[in-house]
Amino acid sequence: MNKVDLVIIGGGPAGMGAAVAAYDAGVRDILVLERDHRLGGILEQCIHNGFGLHRFKEELTGPEYAWRFEKELHARGIAYRLNTMVLDITPDKVVTAMNSEEGVFQIQAGAVILAMGCRERPRGALNTAGTRPAGIYTAGTAQRYINIMGYMPGKKVVILGSGDIGLIMARRMTWEGAKVQMVLELMPYSGGLTRNIVQCLQDNNIPLLLSHTIVDIHGKDRVEGVTIAEVDERRQPKMETAQYVECDTILLSVGLLPENELSKKASVPLDPMTSGALVDQRRMTEVPGIFACGNVLHVHDLVDYVSEEAEIAGRGAAAYLGISGENYGAEDQAHITVKPAKGVRYTLPQRISAVEDTTVFFRVTDVHKAVKVVVKADGEVIQSRRRPRVAPGEMETVNLNAKTLADCTGKTLTIEIEEV
Amino acid sequence: MQQEIICTNCPMGCHVIVTLEGDQIVSITGNTCPRGEAYARAEVTDPKRTITTTVGIIGGGVLPVKSDRAVSKRRISEFMEKIHQVYAVRPVHIGDKLIEDLDGDGANLVATQNAE
Amino acid sequence: MFDVAIIGAGIIGGMTARELSRYQLKTVILEKCHDVAMGTTKANSAIVHAGFDAEPGTLKARLNVQGSEEMEQICQDLGVKYQRNGSLVIAYREEDLPMVQVLYERGLQNGVKNLAVLNQEELLALEPSLSDQALGALYAPTGAIVCPYELNIASVGNAMDNGTELMLDYQVTGIEVQEDGFLITGTGEPVKARFIVNAAGVYSDKIAEMVGDHSFTITPRKGQYMLLDHDCVGTIRHTLFNVPSKMGKGILVSPTVDNNLLLGPTAENQEDREDVSTTQEGLNMVQQNALKVVPKVNLRGVITAFAGLRAVGSTGDYILTSPVKGFWNAGGVESPGLSSAPAIASYLVEHMAEQGLVLEPKPDYNPYREALHAFNNMTIEEKNQVIRENPLYGHIVCRCETISEGEIVDAIHQNPPARDLDGVKRRTRAGMGRCQGGFCGPMVTEILAREWNIPLEEVTKFGGASYLNVGKTREVKDHE
Secondary structure (H helix, E strand, C coil): EEEEEEEEECHHHHHHHHHHHHHCCCCCCCECCCCCCCCHHHHHHHEEEEECCCCCCCEEEHHHHHHHHHHHHHHCCCCCECCEEEEEEEECCEEEEEEEEEEEEEEEEEEEECCCCECCCCCCCCCCCCCCCCCCEEHHHHHHHHHHECCCCCCEEEEEECCCCHHHHHHHHHHHHCCEEEEECCCCCCCCCCCHHHHHHHHHHCCEEEHHHHHHEECCECEEEEEEEEEEECCEECCCHHHHEEEEEEEECCCCEEECHHHCCCCHHHHHHHHEHHHHHEECCCCCEEEECHHHHCCCCCCCHHHHHHHHHHHHHHHHHCCCCCCCHHHCCCEEEEEEECEEEECCCCCCCCHHHHHHHHEEEECCHHHHHHHEEECCEEEEEEEEEECCCCCCCEEECHHHHHHHEEEEEEEEECCC | CCEEEECCCCCCEEEEEEECCCEEEEEEECCHHHHHHHHHHHHCCCCCCCCCCEECCCCCCCCEEEEECCCCCCCHHHHHHHHHHCCEECECCCEEECCCCCCCCCCEEEEEEEEE | EEEEECCCCCCCHHHHHHHHHEECEEEEEECCCCCCCHHHHHCCCCCEEECCCCCCCCHHHHHHHHHHHHHHHHHHHHCEEEECCCCCEECCCHHHHHHHHHHHHHHHHHCCCCCEEHHHHHHHHCCCCCCCCCCCCEECCCEEEEEEHHHHHHHHHHHHHHCCEEEEECCCCEEECCCCCEEEEEEEEEEEEEEECCCCHHHHHHHCCCCCCCCEEEEEEEEEEEEEEHCCCCCCCCCCEEEEEECCCCEEEEEEECCCCCECCCCECCCCCCCCCCCCCHHHHHHHHHHHHCCCCCCHHHHHHEEEEEEEEEECCCCCCCCCCEECCCCCCCCHHHHHHHCCCCCHHHHHHHHHCCCEEEECCCCCCCCCCHHHHHHHHHHHHHHHHHHHCEEEEECCEEEEEHHHHHHHHHHCCCCHHHHHHHHCCCCCCCCCCHHHHHHHHHHHHHCCCCCHHHHHHCCCCCCCCEEEEECCCCCC
16 A cells, blocks of 8 residues: 555645645655645635735735645645545545546555535525425535536526625626625624625625525426515514515525535544534644644635644644654643633634644634633633624634643633623 | 715724715714725725626636726726626636736736636 | 337336336337426335235235335346335324234235334334334334335336337327327327326326326325435434324335435325425424434434425225226325335236237346446445546546446436436436535536537426526637
């Protein structure tokens, strides 16, 4: 069996970022496995701008952002295989993959980085009643039709869910001549960026109906319309508000799910809150030598953060392999458990050790103005920071320095939101 | 007359109130930082947007493109018309110009993906 | 002039066609939809019933037991997945226990083998995921599961391989009884046939009326279902029925041969013969029942919900009658219709022979149909062999179910060919998984366009007006 020091599953922003960082930390024997016919992952169909503001201080489109990393891979001569599907990963890091040229092949990896990304929640997960005609797409599928294949999925559109992809597609379809009737959002607030609500919806006079959902889908062969209704505080439709809206296309932008089927095969324990792996501060899962980063770990709001996380994982893998000179030994084991508390949906990493400054990422459960983010160790406040505004759609962070962490060894850290 | 602009510079989303007398801006309030004021001023006078779309490729397929700087929002449909007339020829690379001076104000239409 | 024209390419039409294709006969199947298996067959409980339900002495009882016994061999011949997982009919209340005994007795009378009545302890030992509210059950180890549309596609395919013709998008609009047979008119060239098998499902009464037969009517009865992802099956092994009520066999929980979990159906009579929409109430009912049967079921794992229509006949039994010589009804084939299908097919063919259909065996009849490569179940060596022969097998299109381009292309060229997105899905499972075609849908659409040599905008989800896109965003230019 072929041996490779580091096998990276996925050649999107997470996989490429991890590969470059691992290389720069000294790993030379790297193989990136990508299922598509080119590197870049989902960014290749995200042709709108707004990527890279944090990282490059400029607004790039998705393919441009991906290209910056692809060039880095080329410059380092990092090996990758395209059109290659990973079929299996074992807990002892045997990777089984397949493509048309080589057939099925197996690699014994020294370390593995999972970077498979996420997928969209389909209609089935919503239990929306009605017929099952053609014309119901996830926003990402419609995006692929228009931006990659150059075909229009439909002419008159209702979008369910105001996540960023839904908002972006509202503008995209409008610019391509479709009539976007409305965007419906089940929650009383949008999960999308303000910038997208303004530039995608308001610019094009597309109404955003908060606390609304689709309760019935009509049309036998092709979608002919939907019945929409307002929902109450418990998100149950108020049927007296039901109204019919004509459309030939329904786009769903109702959430993303980390794609962890391979992680499960590798017996990687998952966090039910993130639907991604449980990891330490270097993004190593509970299976030694298997790391995870990007949207397969938890769904990010900005690709810039994916890149950041990928670099942590890449360096972590280098340390694990004993190549970078950093020690990933006994004293470096994770000792502190991190848990979400009041107002926080999840935290990541879920366990950390006190050896280095660590940023904890988290997401809140509700929109708040003026709050305090409070970090406690076994119930005792160790840090508290004000935030002017928090929202579930945006990733939040707290930075914990090594010194603070050293006092927390063996304890449980909680992160919570306090209204000011 | 007053106009309410939601600032998009950062996630704060300040609601900035611009007061106008005729075409003249007399006051801008509600912003928390200077970027908010500048944004609101531009939104009221001549809002600008970056266009991102695709052009056809000779022989089939589409190529993602963008305006390499923001263009007048009010004229976007006019620019889209123009963009629809243009076709890329393989090979084409990121940054290659497909339309020079799209808006008469120096913005070019450039490729944002490679097509070999 | 055809010897036999079969109206309807569902499981009954398909099985009958296959039975007829053993003989030197010219047979045609007329199907109003864009593909086979588009009616009741594509949306039912996927159960091969053991045969303890039906009233002894009825056609239902006899043909169910007979069909169920033949099913395993047929599936093997046709390369169709079949799993004898056993059925349990569970009582949750003291007053339901006598019914378990009644079903047991009825099963014995019907000739069902190896039936047993289980007490609570035996039941929970057999199926530990059941609610501890379950008091006892009838156990039918001969109960089985099969994929109904897979079996339907395979039976039509095998019949076609043996010379049967299939006319799709052919809706029958009139039948003229002539001296030497029948003249069938519809949405295509008129078809002449000496015999007709009316296997038109929920429309079988309408077809019967075309030859003046008003002896029965069909009431469509909607059944709503939910399908759950692989990891929701857990330890559930058997098909789990509740003790039946007046409303039918009730809502069941069952694993499928493709290792999903199926919940449903509801039972709602309606007039509309096309309406297969789901309703919030129906889906709620299905979910509540599932929670009662297996309290720990993960309902967040729902992949899709759908509904089908059973063709409930006015006589209470199957309507296998010949109102006019040469014309045979296969009406009222509701549950256990799938289980009975092989026996119904033999029944019809035998009776047509009595009316003069000559059954001369075909010397080159091939009872076997090669299944598409079950790529997932192969060893690495086998996979590599297949990829060397056809590199398209090395290209995975559907990530959720790991389906390769090779399988999809084969399904497009095998009998009966896949012509649309749903056709590919039913034949290969591409798009059947948890993302429901979000990733692979556009790619399968491209493959269909390429293999059929049609523009992308002409590819449909399931024929008719089920178009997938409205055309290119940019005109194609070949030259500057």
